[in-house]
Amino acid sequence: MSAVQDFKNLEDGFLKFARNHFQYIKSGSSRSVFRISKRRVVKIAINQIGLEQNKVEWRISQKKQNWPYITKAIYKDKNYNWVISEFANNSITNTKVNKAMYNFGEFISKYKLSVDLEKPSSWGIKGKRAVVLDYGAPISLLQKYY
Ligand SMILES: Nc1ncnc2c1ncn2[C@@H]1O[C@H](COP(=O)(O)OP(=O)(O)O)[C@@H](O)[C@H]1O
Ligand SMILES: [Mg+2]
Numbered sequence: 455m456s457a458v459q460d461f462k463n464l465e466d467g468f469l470k471f472a473r474n475h476f477q478y479i480k481s482g483s484s485r486s487v488f489r490i491s492k493r494r495v496v497k498i499a500i501n502q503i504g505l506e507q508n509k510v511e512w513r514i515s516q517k518k519q520n521w522p523y524i525t526k527a528i529y530k531d532k533n534y535n536w537v538i539s540e541f542a543n544n545s546i547t548n549t550k551v552n553k554a555m556y557n558f559g560e561f562i563s564k565y566k567l568s569v570d571l572e573k574p575s576s577w578g579i580k581g582k583r584a585v586v587l588d589y590g591a592p593i594s595l596l597q598k599y600y
Contacts, residue, residue: 457475457476457490458490458491458494458538460475461475461476461490461496462529468498468531468535468536469486469498469500472486472488472496472498476488476489476490476496477489479495479544480544480575481500482575482588483503484499484500484501484503484504484507485497485498485499485500485504485507485508486498486500489541490538491541492541493540493541494528494538494539494540494541495525495538495539495540495541496536496537496538496539497511497527497536497537497538497539498535498536499534499535499536502599503591503595503599505533505534505535506534506590506595507590507591507595508527508530508531508534508535508536508537508590509534509590510565510567510589510590510591510592510595511524511527511537511539511589511590512527512530512534512537514565514589515527515528515539520561522557522583522585523557523558523561523585523586524561524585524586524587524589525539525540525541525542525578525580525585525586525587526539526540527539528540539587540580541578541580542577542578542579542580542585542587543578543579544575544577544578544587546574546577546578546579546584548574550577550579550584551571551574551577551584553584554577554583554584554585555571558571558586561586565589565592566592566593566594567589567591567592567593568591568592568593568595568596569586569588569589569591570588571586575588576588
C-alpha cells in the first residue's frame with residue numbers, strides 16, 4: 455500500500471507519520487501542511503481551531519459552485535484531524551491576487567468568513583487561477599476563540 459493509503463488508515467499519530475513520509479510545506483497558527491503528491495496536500499490540525507477550520511473547509515468544498523475560488527478539500531478524517539486538499543502553489547504575485555480579489559467578495563460574505571485577503575499566504579495558484587487556500591475561519595469561530 456502507498457504511504458497516502460496508510461495515512462488514511464491511521465487512528466492517531468498523524469503528524470509523526472506525515473513528518474516521516476511527506477514533504478513539509480508550512481504551518482499556520484492551527485494546521486501543519488504537507489505535500490502528499492503532485493496535486494494534493496494534507497492539512498493536519500495542531501489544535502482545536504485547526505479541527506474546526508478543517509470542518510469548515512470540508513463543508514464549503516461540498517458545494518460545487520465554490521470550487522473555482524478555493525483549494526477544495528477532497529478527503530477528511532472522521533474527526534477532522536486532517537483534510538486532503540488540492541495543492542496550490544503559494545508563491546503568487548500581487549497582480550494575480552488583485553485580479554482574483556474581485557471574485558471573492560461574494561464568496562466571503564456568503565459564508566461569513568474572515569479571510570485575510572491582504573496576506574499573500576492566503577493565496578495560491580491552482581491551474582491558472584488565483585485561489586484562496588486558507589478559508590476555514592468563519593467570523594463566529596474567531597469570536598469564540600479570540
Ligand atoms: N492547499 C494548499 N496548497 C499548498 N499550500 C498550502 C495549502 N493550504 C495551506 N498551504 C500552506 O500552508 C500554510 C498553512 O496553512 P493554512 O491554511 O494557512 O493554515 P492555518 O489554518 O493554520 O492558518 C499556508 O500559509 C500555505 O503556505
Ligand atoms: Mg493561515
